[in-house]
Amino acid sequence: MAIRKFDNLNRRNALVLSATAVMGILYPLVGRTDDGDDNGGGSTSQSGAGGQPIALATTGIRANVVVVGGGMAGASVAKYLRLWGGSGVNVTLVEPDDAYVSNIMSNFVLTSVRSLSSLSYTWDQLATAYGVVRKKARLQSINSANRQVVLSDGSVLSYDRLVVAPGVDFENAYGLTAQDYDTRTPHAWRAGLQTTLLQQQLAAAVNGDTYVMTIPVAPYRCPPGPYERACLVADYLTTRKGPNCRVLILDENPKIQAEAVNFGRAFGVIHAGVVNYQSGVTGIAIDPVTKVVTYTDKSGLSQTVQARVVNPIPPHRASGSGAGGWMAAAGLNNSADGRWAKVNPLSYESTAVAGVHVIGDAAQCGLPKAGHVGNQEAKICADAIVRLLSGQSPDSAPVANSACYSPITATTASWLTAVYQYDPVTQTMKVAANGGVTAGAAPTEAAAITSGNFKQMGTWFNTLMGDTYT
Ligand SMILES: Cc1cc2nc3c(=O)[nH]c(=O)nc-3n(C[C@H](O)[C@H](O)[C@H](O)COP(=O)(O)OP(=O)(O)OC[C@H]3O[C@@H](n4cnc5c(N)ncnc54)[C@H](O)[C@@H]3O)c2cc1C
Numbered sequence: 021m022a023i024r025k026f027d028n029l030n031r032r033n034a035l036v037l038s039a040t041a042v043m044g045i046l047y048p049l050v051g052r053t054d055d056g057d058d059n060g061g062g063s064t065s066q067s068g069a070g071g072q073p074i075a076l077a078t079t080g081i082r083a084n085v086v087v088v089g090g091g092m093a094g095a096s097v098a099k100y101l102r103l104w105g106g107s108g109v110n111v112t113l114v115e116p117d118d119a120y121v122s123n124i125m126s127n128f129v130l131t132s133v134r135s136l137s138s139l140s141y142t143w144d145q146l147a148t149a150y151g152v153v154r155k156k157a158r159l160q161s162i163n164s165a166n167r168q169v170v171l172s173d174g175s176v177l178s179y180d181r182l183v184v185a186p187g188v189d190f191e192n193a194y195g196l197t198a199q200d201y202d203t204r205t206p207h208a209w210r211a212g213l214q215t216t217l218l219q220q221q222l223a224a225a226v227n228g229d230t231y232v233m234t235i236p237v238a239p240y241r242c243p244p245g246p247y248e249r250a251c252l253v254a255d256y257l258t259t260r261k262g263p264n265c266r267v268l269i270l271d272e273n274p275k276i277q278a279e280a281v282n283f284g285r286a287f288g289v290i291h292a293g294v295v296n297y298q299s300g301v302t303g304i305a306i307d308p309v310t311k312v313v314t315y316t317d318k319s320g321l322s323q324t325v326q327a328r329v330v331n332p333i334p335p336h337r338a339s340g341s342g343a344g345g346w347m348a349a350a351g352l353n354n355s356a357d358g359r360w361a362k363v364n365p366l367s368y369e370s371t372a373v374a375g376v377h378v379i380g381d382a383a384q385c386g387l388p389k390a391g392h393v394g395n396q397e398a399k400i401c402a403d404a405i406v407r408l409l410s411g412q413s414p415d416s417a418p419v420a421n422s423a424c425y426s427p428i429t430a431t432t433a434s435w436l437t438a439v440y441q442y443d444p445v446t447q448t449m450k451v452a453a454n455g456g457v458t459a460g461a462a463p464t465e466a467a468a469i470t471s472g473n474f475k476q477m478g479t480w481f482n483t484l485m486g487d488t489y490t
Pocket residue numbers: 088089090091092093094114115116117120122123124125126127157158159160185186187188208209210211241242245339340379380381382389390391392393394423424425
């Protein structure tokens with residue numbers, strides 16, 4: 021991507037560049053069908069740039085950009101800032117972990133189909149191929165007046181632009197503590213040790229056992245994710261443990277939040293008699309020791325169920341936005357409920373703090389919280405930062421797409437996709453249809469649940485992760 025495009029940017033070039041940037045990930049989705057990989061093949065052995073340094077353009081831009089968080093959004097923005105900003109844009113990626121474990125596909129770890137290590141990615145290629153400087157530390161505070169960040173190792177980094185992509189924190193809910201999530205009732209909504217614990221609990225289940233899952237009020241990370249998990253667990257328990265296993269979904273939302281037709285069919289037909297989907301549930305209380313769950317159903321009746329495995333997905337919020345958190349201290353969590361960072365979707369710059377951009381699940385701008393979306397937001401953000409550093413304005417009409425595959429059984433899947441466009445009236449991203457923002461337009465879901473979709477899922481996942489980490 022030649023940076024010259026940014027030097028003499030006219031509106032047409034801007035749109036082409038932006039569309040190329042944000043839509044690039046879509047091409048393999050629509051252009052390829054089956055690469056023979058049945059459910060995705062992410063691994064730490066990555067291809068793409070092949071580990072060789074890429075010759076970056078000389079753009080004339082000289083700037084320091086600090087990126088916080090090396091997940092789906094942060095890794096993507098670090099790579100594209102170097103690619104599009106050129107060799108004069110120094111990018112430092114601050115991330116405390118040794119590797120990133122993908123949440124996407126992690127429901128297959130629960131059913132013992134995949135390992136966590138097969139979903140692990142490092143930042144090595146971002147360093148060797150693109151020259152991203154990796155700093156193994158945690159962000160502790162932001163001094164936006166001085167444009168500096170303080171890290172957990174005591175170092176201080178100065179920035180011209182700061183991008184934060186820290187993901188989410190989980191709240192203690194339903195009478196549970198963080199220790200309960202870690203040791204007894206895992207949410208496993210961030211892939212890692214809790215995923216392994218939940219997998220072990222499911223592996224120990226026997227015929228006749230009940231698995232109970234809770235879903236928090238939206239917005240939450242990955243709208244179709246909980247329903248996908250319920251389907252895979254139902255498939256696993258009934259095929260591996262016996263036909264009398266049951267899956268109870270306690271949804272605090274009034275209805276299924278994504279792919280309502282296909283998940284409705286999955287619950288009512290494919291997993292009929294196994295999955296019990298309850299919407300509009302309130303007052304959930306969980307005993308982490310006895311695994312007794314009580315709740316009030318939508319007709320107002322109090323219910324009690326004895327579970328073998330409890331998988332509460334608690335309410336979450338932008339990481340660091342809770343009381344005493346670094347995001348709260350910086351004043352970035354300015355959504356109405358204080359949980360998310362409101363951003364200008366043209367640049368992902370915070371609407372509260374100048375020079376700080378927020379992308380991924382932590383941001384609020386009208387887009388769903390998903391890894392594919394985080395990758396898209398990263399590209400719009402990188403493009404905008406390069407333009408801003410060049411003295412230009414961000415693209416005024418960004419477009420983003422979202423695609424998500426949802427396994428329904430061990431061999432079949434559905435999918436969901438949408439194109440989003442900037443709506444200048446609400447200054448948010450909205451679902452587009454027929455060439456523009458259209459009132460009432462909604463994401464499109466697969467016409468059927470098929471094995472072909474399941475195979476395409478592997479191509480989609482590998483393409484997305486390759487674009488993000490290599
Ligand atoms: C079970 C499950 C299935 C999913 N399936 C899909 C799917 O099919 N498709 C899809 O698009 N999305 C899916 N998602 C959602 C997707 O995983 C998230 O939306 C995505 O990971 C968000 O990216 P992010 O970069 O905002 O956060 P993350 O990917 O969580 O990355 C955040 C990073 O920031 C780092 N960090 C946090 N705090 C600090 C700090 N103070 N200093 C430095 N670094 C910090 C963390 O260590 C982490 O590496 C799924 C999620 C789950 C749980």
